[in-house]
Amino acid sequence: MKKFIATSMAVLLATPALAGGYNYEQQPTDLLGWSILPYVALRGGATYGNLHYKLDNVKEDVSLNSYQIRTALGLTMEDAARFEIEGSFFTKASKNQDFGELRDVDVSVKNIELMANTYMNIGQFKYVQPFAGLGAGLAFVDTAARVAGIKHSKDSTKFSAMGTLGLSMPFGCFAVDVAARYNYVDVASGMHNFSGDIGVRYMF
Numbered sequence: 426m427k428k429f430i431a432t433s434m435a436v437l438l439a440t441p442a443l444a445g446g447y448n449y450e451q452q453p454t455d456l457l458g459w460s461i462l463p464y465v466a467l468r469g470g471a472t473y474g475n476l477h478y479k480l481d482n483v484k485e486d487v488s489l490n491s492y493q494i495r496t497a498l499g500l501t502m503e504d505a506a507r508f509e510i511e512g513s514f515f516t517k518a519s520k521n522q523d524f525g526e527l528r529d530v531d532v533s534v535k536n537i538e539l540m541a542n543t544y545m546n547i548g549q550f551k552y553v554q555p556f557a558g559l560g561a562g563l564a565f566v567d568t569a570a571r572v573a574g575i576k577h578s579k580d581s582t583k584f585s586a587m588g589t590l591g592l593s594m595p596f597g598c599f600a601v602d603v604a605a606r607y608n609y610v611d612v613a614s615g616m617h618n619f620s621g622d623i624g625v626r627y628m629f
Contacts, residue, residue, distance in 0.1 A: 461502050462501045462628045462629070463500055463629060464500070464501055464627060466495070466496065466497040466498075466626040467495075468494070468495040468622045468623065468624025468625075469493070470620055470623060471622075472491045472608075472619065472620040474488070474490070474491065474518060474617065475488055475616070476612075476616045477614035477615045477616070478568070480527065480530060480570055481524055481525060481527055483527070489532075489534055490518060491517070491518035491534075492515070494513075494514045495512070495514075496511065497542070499511075501628060505549075506545050507543070507544040508542070509542050509544075510539070511541075511560070512540075513538040513539075513540065514537055515535070517533060518535075519531060519532065519533035520532055529572070530571070531569075531570065531572070534616070535567040536567075536610070537564070538563065538564045538565070538610075540562035540587060541562055542558055542560035543559055544589065553592055555592055557588075557590055558587075558589035558591070559589070560589070561587070563584065563585060564582070564610045564611075564612065565581075566583055566612045567579070568581075581612060583612045587608045587609075588606070588607045589606045589607075590605050598627060598628045599628075601623070601625055603622075603623050605620070606620040608620060
């Protein structure tokens with residue numbers, strides 16, 4: 426997992442350098458009458474999660490906090506819409522939780538997501554541009570519960586969906602994005618993530 430994350434970030438950070446260097450000027454591609462600019466993005470933020478977890482026939486809501494890094498490759502179309510493939514890497518989140526007579530159970534989640542996202546601008550503004558987005562993809566999740574020295578764990582690949590509201594601030598070929606996200610993962614009895622992040626896009 427660590428090698429995959431390091432490789433993905435290295436590729437994303439190296440791509441702008443290969444695009445032409447300091448003096449590079451954007452050259453939109455015309456495709457079927459659409460003006461298109463590719464971009465790479467790097468984002469970071471924090472997540473509050475709520476996992477519905479069942480153990481020993483008792484279901485509890487487990488609150489989990491984590492940090493995430495998101496990397497993406499995408500296309501900006503007509504400066505009005507974006508489509509991207511995004512990889513999201515969450516730090517391990519854990520919490521002690523009681524399940525009926527089972528006390529002090531250590532519940533933990535490790536999560537990586539691969540998403541296809543679409544964003545649309547809301548109106549047309551010069552300096553601060555609101556946008557909304559929807560995404561869907563796969564989550565690779567490891568859930569575990571440890572109690573009395575015994576660990577119950579499960580690796581699974583599950584459906585994931587995301588909704589986003591944010592603000593974009595363009596600076597030439599760069600843009601700074603601030604976003605609030607709701608993310609649902611179909612794991613255990615359902616996991617709901619609420620995230621905030623800030624990121625930089627480079628259009629080339």
